[in-house]
Amino acid sequence: MSVDIIKKAKTMNRSLEYAIPLFAFGGALIGIFFWMYNVPVDIRVPIFGCVIASCILAYLAWIRPRKDIVALTTPIYSFIFLGFPIDNFSAVVLEVLYAVSLSILLVRLKYRFGVASAPVLDKKELADPLLKSYVEKTRDVLVLTGAEPAHSAAVVFVRFAEGEFLAAARGAESAIAHLSDASAPRSLQHAFAIVKEQSERLDKSLVQPESFLVFPPEDAGMLAKVPDPKFGKPEEYDTALDNALLVLYAGAWNASETDHPHLLECQPFAQRLLAP
Amino acid sequence: MKIGNVNVKVSILAIAVFVIFTFFLLVASVYSPEVRSQLIWLIPGLFMLLIIPMALNYMSRREYAEMEPQYEAVAKTVRIKLINESMIGKPVRIEGVVERVYFQFLNRPQYLVADRSGAISVKMFTSPEEDVKVNDVVEVLGQVIRRYIAAGEPVINCISIKKIKKSKKDQ
Numbered sequence: 001m002s003v004d005i006i007k008k009a010k011t012m013n014r015s016l017e018y019a020i021p022l023f024a025f026g027g028a029l030i031g032i033f034f035w036m037y038n039v040p041v042d043i044r045v046p047i048f049g050c051v052i053a054s055c056i057l058a059y060l061a062w063i064r065p066r067k068d069i070v071a072l073t074t075p076i077y078s079f080i081f082l083g084f085p086i087d088n089f090s091a092v093v094l095e096v097l098y099a100v101s102l103s104i105l106l107v108r109l110k111y112r113f114g115v116a117s118a119p120v121l122d123k124k125e126l127a128d129p130l131l132k133s134y135v136e137k138t139r140d141v142l143v144l145t146g147a148e149p150a151h152s153a154a155v156v157f158v159r160f161a162e163g164e165f166l167a168a169a170r171g172a173e174s175a176i177a178h179l180s181d182a183s184a185p186r187s188l189q190h191a192f193a194i195v196k197e198q199s200e201r202l203d204k205s206l207v208q209p210e211s212f213l214v215f216p217p218e219d220a221g222m223l224a225k226v227p228d229p230k231f232g233k234p235e236e237y238d239t240a241l242d243n244a245l246l247v248l249y250a251g252a253w254n255a256s257e258t259d260h261p262h263l264l265e266c267q268p269f270a271q272r273l274l275a276p
Numbered sequence: 277m278k279i280g281n282v283n284v285k286v287s288i289l290a291i292a293v294f295v296i297f298t299f300f301l302l303v304a305s306v307y308s309p310e311v312r313s314q315l316i317w318l319i320p321g322l323f324m325l326l327i328i329p330m331a332l333n334y335m336s337r338r339e340y341a342e343m344e345p346q347y348e349a350v351a352k353t354v355r356i357k358l359i360n361e362s363m364i365g366k367p368v369r370i371e372g373v374v375e376r377v378y379f380q381f382l383n384r385p386q387y388l389v390a391d392r393s394g395a396i397s398v399k400m401f402t403s404p405e406e407d408v409k410v411n412d413v414v415e416v417l418g419q420v421i422r423r424y425i426a427a428g429e430p431v432i433n434c435i436s437i438k439k440i441k442k443s444k445k446d447q
Contacts, residue, residue, distance in 0.1 A: 069424060272394075
C-alpha cells in the first residue's frame with residue numbers, strides 16, 4: 001500500500017516536471033499565434049500558462065528537503081508579469097524568455113536540489129523505507145523490551161537529537177541501572193552504554209578516547225552499519241554511536257507505541273544516521 | 277582598516293558602487309554647472325557610500341566579537357552528521373574542510389564545510405576575521421538555524437570561523 005503511494009507520488013512529480021515546459025511554452029506559442037494573426041484576445045491570457053508553470057515549479061521546489069528560493073519565488077514574478085500592461089510584441093518575447101528561464105530553473109532544481117521528499121503516508125508510520133526496514137528487521141529481538149526501557153530509549157534518542165547530550169547521558173545511565181536484569185535485550189543495554197559514554201564526551205566537547213565501547217560481535221545482526229576499516233578507529237567510534245542510537249530508536253519504536261509521535265518528529269535525524 | 281580591535285572590511289560591491297558614482301559625478305560636474313554648485317553636498321554624499329557600509333561592518337564585527345566568548349563557553353563540538361532539525365537554536369562547534377565559498381564579495385560569505393560524516397552550509401552575516409579559502413581546515417562556531425528562517429534544512433549561523441590548518445595549496 002505504502003509503496004503504491006510512493007510510486008504514485010513519483011509518477012505525479014514526473015508528470016508535473018513535464019507540465020512546466022508544456023504550460024510555459026504552450027502559453028508562449030498561443031501568445032505568438034494571437035500576435036501573428038491579430039486575434040482580438042487580451043495578450044495576457046496566454047501568460048496564464050507561465051503563471052501555472054511557475055506555480056508548479058514552486059510546488060516542486062517546496063516538496064524538496066533542500067529549498068530553492070529562486071524556484072520558490074517564480075510565481076511572484078509571473079504575477080508581476082501578468083499584472084502590468086504591456087504591448088503584444090513585448091509580451092510574446094517576454095513569455096518565450098520566461099518559458100526558457102522556467103525550463104532552466106527546472107533542470108537546476110532537479111540536479112542541484114535533490115529529489116522530492118517521500119510523501120508522508122500516515123502520521124503513525126515511518127516514511128523512510130530504509131529506516132522502516134531496519135526497524136522491522138530488529139523487531140523480533142527488540143519487541144521483548146519492556147515498556148519502561150523502551151520509553152527510556154525514546155527519551156534518550158530525542159534528547160540526543162536535540163543536542164541535550166548531558167540529559168541523554170543521564171537518561172542512558174538510569175536506563176542501564178533498570179535494565180540490569182537478564183530479560184532485557186543485551187543489544188539495547190550495549191546501546192545505552194555506548195550512548196552514555198559518547199554523550200558525556202560530547203557534552204564536554206572531548207575528543208575520541210584511545211579505548212571506547214563498541215557492540216560485541218554477537219550484536220552484529222542488530223546493527224545498521226558496519227564501520228569501514230580503511231578509516232580506522234575514528235570511523236569505528238562514530239559508527240558505534242550511530243548504531244547505538246539506531247538500536248535505541250528501533251527499540252523505542254517496537255516497544256513503546258505512546259512515543260511514536262516523538263520518534264516520528266526525530267525521523268529525519270534517524271534517517272541521517274542510517275545514511276552511509 | 278582596523279578600528280579599535282575590530283578589523284573593518286568594505287565589500288568589493290560597496291567599492292564598485294563608490295567608483296561608479298564617483299565617475300558619474302565627475303562626468304556630470306564637468307558638463308553641468310548646476311551639479312558643480314551642489315558638490316558641497318554631493319561629495320560628502322558620495323563618501324557616505326563607503327562610510328555607511330564600513331560603519332555597518334564595524335558594528336556587526338564588534339557584535340560578533342562580543343558574542344564569540346559566550347558561544348565558546350556553551351557550544352558543543354559535534355560531527356556534522358549529528359546536526360539535525362531538532363537542534364535548531366543550539367550553539368555548536370564543528371571542524372572540517374571548506375569545500376566551497378560563496379558571496380565573499382558581498383561581505384556575507386557562505387561556506388560549505390565538510391567532515392568525514394557529511395557537509396553543511398555555514399552562513400555568516402558579516403565578514404570573517406580572517407580570509408577563508410577552499411581547502412582550509414577550519415573550526416566553525418555558531419548556531420543551528422533553518423536555511424530560510426522557518427523552512428529549509430539546518431545550516432549554521434556562523435559567529436566565528438577560524439583556520440586551524442593552512443590550505444593544502446599553501447603548505
